[in-house]
Amino acid sequence: MRADVFTSDHEDFRHLVREFVAKEVVPHYAEWEEAGRLPRSFFERLGSLGLLGMAVPEDYGGGGQADYRYNVVLQEEAARALVTLGTVRTQLDVVLPYFLAYADREQRARWFPGLASGTLLSAIAMTEPGTGSDLAGIRTTAVRDGDTYVLNGAKTFITGGLLADLVIVVARTGSDPQDRRAGLTLLVVEDGMPGFTRGRVLDKMGIKVQDTVELAFDDVRVPVANRLGEEGRAFTYLGHNLPQERMTVAVGSVAQSRAALETTLDYVRQRKVFGTTVAAFQNTKFELAAVAAEVEAAQAMLDQAVLALVGGSLSGADAAKVKLFCTEVQARTVDRCLQLFGGYGYMLEYPIARLYADARITRIYAGTSEVMKVIIAKSLGL
Incomplete structure (x- = not known):
């Protein structure tokens, strides 16, 4: 389909x-x-x-x-x-x-x-302690001093920050009381710049293979030559790429939902209880049939959105709809599939346990499900 x-x-x-x-x-x-x-x-x-x-x-x-x-x-x-x-x-x-x-x-x-x-490995540092999805509330500052910016602040939940040679940092270079979104700038901090330090590696419940760290900037002098784009335009730049970022989460959600379904089908066909395979029970058939239908619906929605993104017509609201729906489908899929593994589903030696743990973050990063609903509601004139 x-x-x-x-x-x-x-x-x-x-x-x-x-x-x-x-x-x-x-x-x-x-x-x-x-x-x-x-x-x-x-x-x-x-x-x-x-x-x-x-x-x-x-x-x-x-x-x-x-x-x-x-x-x-x-x-x-x-x-x-x-x-x-x-x-x-x-x-x-x-x-x-x-x-x-x-x-x-x-x-x-x-x-x-x-x-x-x-x-050269890279990362982007947007999120700060206490700001979350409120990018307009960024407090990290960069003050122009000749041909450099003096950068001060802290970032958290930075994916890939441990090994990154280049970190795009969103910093405040100015402020406008009438527009909280104004005055943000993208600066590329390079590994080894004095004052740039990496904090602890955060211990997550899932996506263990992905390092996530805290970063700190203490009077880091970043050359003006390391500024990406124009000063004060970062909020616009961030908004331009957010639909693709959210699509990326949706792509992973659907692909991992399919993987959960396939590994569960393999398991229930082999696992025997009460003298027969788990696949033989009507509850198993109904559960996996419902999962298959939902995953197919998510895939159809996603495929159309991918084509729209490639064609340059995917709106921010539509990207939010896709992320919201696909991540919610993923949550239901991995939960229902893990249940069919019984106690073994809780053991990390089975891939379904990892898929379950990894799935939880998709409704949080790149904008929470609640933020997605706000975006969609605005597109409805609400």
Whole structure:
């Protein structure tokens, strides 16, 4: 029932990714979860195969294919193998678009080759303690002093911040009492800049392979040459990329829902209780039938949104609808599937337990479900 989303080029790419994940990710995944991060060498391996630089212009060592569907394929194939590549997803779908859209020629020459090759890792630092989704409430400040900005503040919940060589920091460079959104600027802080420190690695209940850290900036002097775009325009820039960021969460939610359904089908066909397979019980059939119908509906909604995003017509409200619906479907799917595993579903040796724990964050990051409802309500004139 899937829409005609992908071309033969995307399917060729899918074959490459499927083989890569099977050989280079699955055998090491438990080790990476234990370490709480993906190793730098993994990013370099991705870069050598061209998987990180698909959207980077060819002049800088990339593939010149700014087609979001390649990112969708990467997520789908990771989920199919019952793994997640959260930090990779963040770098490609959330951070890289800012560099592509707002880096000037000098910045492109300086950063793009490393971003494409996997030798430069990136993160974006928006969230602060006490602000959450209220980006207009950002307190981190950057004061212009000649050809530098003096940056002070703290950020939290920063995905990929532990290994990042380049961190795009959202800072306040000015204020307007009439407009809280005005005066925000994007500054690229580089690893090793004096005053830039990484705090503790946060201990999360899920997505263990994705490092999440606190960052602090104490009189960090950031060259004006490291500013992305114009001073004071960051809120507009952030709003421009949020639909794709939310779509990225939705893509993962549907792909992981499918993975939960498939691994549960395999389990109930083999597991026997009371002398018969779990699959033979009517309750099992009804539960999985309902799950399959919901996942199919989410996939249909998502596919149309992916095509709209690629075509440049996806609105912020529609992206919010997709994220809200797909993440809620994911929550119901993994919960119902885990139930059919019985006690084994609570054991981390079974992938359904990891899928369950990983799913909880999708209704929170990139804007909570409540924020999505506010956005949708506004689009309805409410």
